[in-house]
Amino acid sequence: MKLYSYFRSSAAYRVRIALNLKNIDHELVGVNLLKSEQLGAAYLDKNPQGLLPALETADGVLGQSLAILEYLEESHPNTAPLLFGNAWQKAQIRNLSYAIACDIHPLDNLRVLKYLSNELGVDDEAKNTWYRHWVEVGFEKVEQLLDSNNAFCVGEQPSLADVCLVPQVFNAIRFNVNMAAYPKIAAIYERCNKLDAFIDAAPQNQPDAT
Amino acid sequence: MKLYSYFRSSAAYRVRIALNLKNIDHELVGVNLLKSEQLGAAYLDKNPQGLLPALETADGVLGQSLAILEYLEESHPNTAPLLFGNAWQKAQIRNLSYAIACDIHPLDNLRVLKYLSNELGVDDEAKNTWYRHWVEVGFEKVEQLLDSNNAFCVGEQPSLADVCLVPQVFNAIRFNVNMAAYPKIAAIYERCNKLDAFIDAAPQNQPDAT
Known part of the structure; x- marks a missing residue:
């Protein structure tokens, strides 16, 4: 998996924490928000939403940090569950x-x-x-x-x-x-x-x- | 279940749709946003977040429309699922x-x-x-x-x-x-x-x- 991230993006920060908690092997790719790199053609091609973060998986690219977090939870429910109880x-x-x-x-x-x-x-x-x-x-x-x-x-x-x-x-x-x-x-x-x-x-x- | 709702609140509107789709019996309680009734003591006692909607259930009161929608999905997964597929x-x-x-x-x-x-x-x-x-x-x-x-x-x-x-x-x-x-x-x-x-x-x- 590749995570498109900017160090100060708090939505990217959420996903970085979850990937670490769940011990999921991944690569970080920096996208500079201050330089508006998220609106450049290369990034828009990955994530047409033009926002950070985005997670590149074998199935495709997923935007929206909360959707990524729920997806990580569904696909890796047993290590460090983020949702638990009834x-x-x-x-x-x-x-x-x-x-x-x-x-x-x-x-x-x-x-x-x-x-x-x-x-x-x-x-x-x-x-x-x-x-x-x-x-x-x-x-x-x-x-x-x-x-x-x-x-x-x-x-x-x-x-x-x-x-x-x-x-x-x-x-x-x-x-x-x-x-x-x-x-x-x-x-x-x-x-x-x-x-x-x-x-x-x-x-x-x-x-x-x- | 009781749904605290205001006719024009789009977050309440989401929950009204889901309750209807899932055929869940419920009562609607009007809270007038224009009159700031959501910030009155009676409502804050139900939902300290002071926002609409809130769902009153046998377990307690839940705020945040998306949390309510996911809860309805988890507790009533078989009628009109809102999340489906892999x-x-x-x-x-x-x-x-x-x-x-x-x-x-x-x-x-x-x-x-x-x-x-x-x-x-x-x-x-x-x-x-x-x-x-x-x-x-x-x-x-x-x-x-x-x-x-x-x-x-x-x-x-x-x-x-x-x-x-x-x-x-x-x-x-x-x-x-x-x-x-x-x-x-x-x-x-x-x-x-x-x-x-x-x-x-x-x-x-x-x-x-x-």
Whole structure:
């Protein structure tokens, strides 16, 4: 498998964590978002969605990080399952995952921040306030949903929810969100970042990191 | 089961379609987004995320429409499956679903449009341009991913992807997006809207429609 990735893309970061957790052999191919390489013909030919990441498999190329994560789970269910328990517990894992992947991340994407600057003339300060606003509104809800008796988002092992949470916290810190306001999230972030799968997937440890 | 719904919420509309397709007995409870009832104590007590929809089940209350849809699929897999085929085909269904639910819908949510007006002073014209921009960028990619030999998004029966697509098209039309630019999407929309499950779930057919 080949993963098309950019070190700071948090959607790519999610998939890097999952590939590591599941011990799936793969090659990383860097696509520079700042240079808009994701909109170049070579990449669009692989993934017409023009977004990162994309996973190249024997069956074809798959975009959308959540679709990739569910696919890895379906095709490799036994090593480090990302969804576990009964239907209701799986629903809790997905609920937390989407609270991040649908309610926070899409609003703070690079393409959205660019639209705010270029099309709406929003200045840097207001843009950073926008960024933090959606993280804070989202983290407040995630914090309420978490149970501090659990080591990870749900239960005692990392799940899809942790795979989504950690890259979002990494970015929140980069944009100076005050993580002290979310002690349960902060504790999970620290705990995950002691595991090799998370450490090896971190932006600063990528071959294309600058 | 009780579904907390608002007739124009496209995330609630998705769940209404799925409940109908799967013939699951349920009660609808109206929560008026325009009156911010989703932020009132009574609703927050049910769903601390303060977003629509939420599904009340014997196990508890679940938010996030995609988590609800996956839960309905896991708990009622045999009637009108929303995910079918092998792992790769399911991945295609989810890829299309998230291309809508993660890349289009979150940017055009009411809370985001309100932020643009109230916090960034964006005027109505620029706000409508924003709305259409994210639909158009997203639909262009979805259109490319669709195969015109299929009756629905993937294969010959409605899937999770159609459940996500139809409410998005409904809203696109409301905001004057030119659907002639997306003939494959438009054909699927028409085909779905001949089925009772989709008709009964449509905003104008809800008890709280105004």
